[in-house]
Amino acid sequence: MPLERLNFLGLRNLAALDMRPAPGINLVTGANGSGKTSLLEGVHMLGMARSFRTQKLKHAITHDADAVTLHGRLAGDPPVSLGVRRSRDAAELEIRLDGERGIRVARLAETLPLQLINPDAFRLLEGAPAARREFLDWGVFHVKHEFFEAWRRVRRALKHRNALLRHDRIDLRSMRVWEQELAHWSEQLDLLRSDYMAQFAKTFEATLHELLPLSGLSLRYYRGWDKQRGLLDVLENGRDTDRQMGFTQQGPQRADLRLRIGKRAAVEELSRGQQKLVVSALKLAQGRLLEELTGRTCVYLIDDLAAELDVSHRQIFCHWLERLHCQVFITGVERSALENAWQSETDVAMFHVEHGRLLTE
Template identity: 45%
Template sequence: MPLVRLDISHVRNLSSVRFEPSPQVNLIVGKNGSGKTSVLEAIHLLSFGRSFRSHKHKTYIQHDNEACLIFAQLAQADGRTTRVGLQRQRDGQIDVRIQGQRAQSVIELAERLPVQLINPDAFRLLEGSPSIRRQFIDWGAFHFDHEFISAWRGWQKALKQRNTLLRRGKISASLLSAFDQELIRLGEQVNLSRKAYVEKLTPQFHRVLSLLTDALKVDLHFFQGWDAQKTLSMAVEAGRERDIELGYTHTGPQRADLRVKTATGDALDTLSRGQQKLVVSALKIAQGQLLIDMGRPLVFLVDDLPAELDSQHRQKLCQLLESLNSQIFITSVEPDTTDFTWADSTDVRQFVMQQGELSLLSKGLQES
């Protein structure tokens, strides 16, 4: 559901921002520190309940304020709107509202407002720890398989209980095996959902990457976290003695990874910085395309678009995003770096951000 209206209060230097974005393309230009990225951060908060810039919530709550608030109206297919809101207190409490009613968790926001982020930190998808790539897979599995989140939560709980037991020490393998049935059952469900999702994602990724550049051949390989020739039950049983020695569970879905490779090795080691950004962008767009194919519109947040890409590849990226018929927010420091050729029928709205104030420069259909 695209954003029809967005209200942001006390997020970094945004004291009070209200605007009506285009359902298609929104260009936000402003100097560094003006607050343009904070707009994207607020949208991300409204979807994930967390920032993409910091894990510490106090850093994005405006100084001398006890809470930040983000409110939005989301368009529905039948023409009606859904009201959603999120308030984050300085003490860490979070309040999520949907149609004025308190929601049980942030997950309800994620279902209504799926968001894909492409920014300079997106390189972490390649160079970061496996946990970042697991989050990438799990985001897709969550939207692709409705049973995934309950299995994932149950498996996480079983894993924590097992590790707590292992840390106590002096536990027999036979006693530990009695706690493993639920861990294995739910872990297998998580693994099957992840594997099925990567299988769906891979051909879409290849297609998107070929549209961005015909010079790269990159493959995706899913590592489930243990020997592919063994079941999780076999792997847990074989590693039980070692787990007792280590004091934690060393094999299983918690070690899963998405390995991105070229013909000569890991993409991180063999590709230039610009090529890496194309690969990451292709991963994010392919993931979004799968959701769109399921009839689930989403919002793309593109922060600092010019970084690492030349004008030709920036144009290709924007044309590809435009073809998805999704709502897009793009930020840039310089106006000329967002001077793209959009289709005549595309509703492009240009905004300028100055010292926390957002102003509309132009509205309507973009003329090529």
């Protein structure tokens, strides 16, 4: 479901914003510092209850304002309204869904699936595994209903086991209880992740093929512990070294995606531009698979694409976006760098930001 209306108040340098985005491609241009990234940040906060720019949401509140308030309406029959508010003096974020208060972030995320493509996202391959795990789990979360419960249980059991590891005297009874719980839900989580990856790898390969025909590139899922052994065995036998380290060293919290060319890590071999194309294919493939498996589409937030990809790859990338039927918010400094990237029959809604004010063209 695309966003048909956005209302932001108190977000960074943006003046009270009232936007009616198109269901397809929305191109937002403006000079440096005009507020383009802030607009994407607002949509991101609306779907994820967090910013991609700061850990502390209060930094996103306009300097002299008391709160940032974001509203969005998703097209549908009936439409769905989303609201997120963070005031300067409240510790908690307030989330509303169709007027109902106290909504959990997972429900918000489920309602508005988002994919962000910005300079940080382009560093997915070279960065820490946490980002790739988050990428993987985005797909599993949206496609498999059982994911969230398994993930929550794993997190809870892991927290308890780690706390027990740090005690001076080991409480073996409690340790066994939490290890069994951890092992059970981790095996479930692993099944969901590996099942998703088996489907995802095919979609990714087909998408990448058009952007960057590379032979021998493989995408593998690593589950976070030895594939020959059950996790319970690994936990029991690793207790002593885990105690020395002060945390659980193996398990689904260490899962990763490994991209290789032959036997080498792709990141050691590919140019920076090629890495960006691989990341683009990963991101596009997730949107494709979501649509294929659930009939739902996600919203793409793409910050300054022209600064990241060259003209010909930008065109192939934009062509993929057109085929996805997703709603896209794409920013750029120069209008000319993006307006010609589309097929003539594609409707592109144009917006311009000037000193924090949004103008529809």
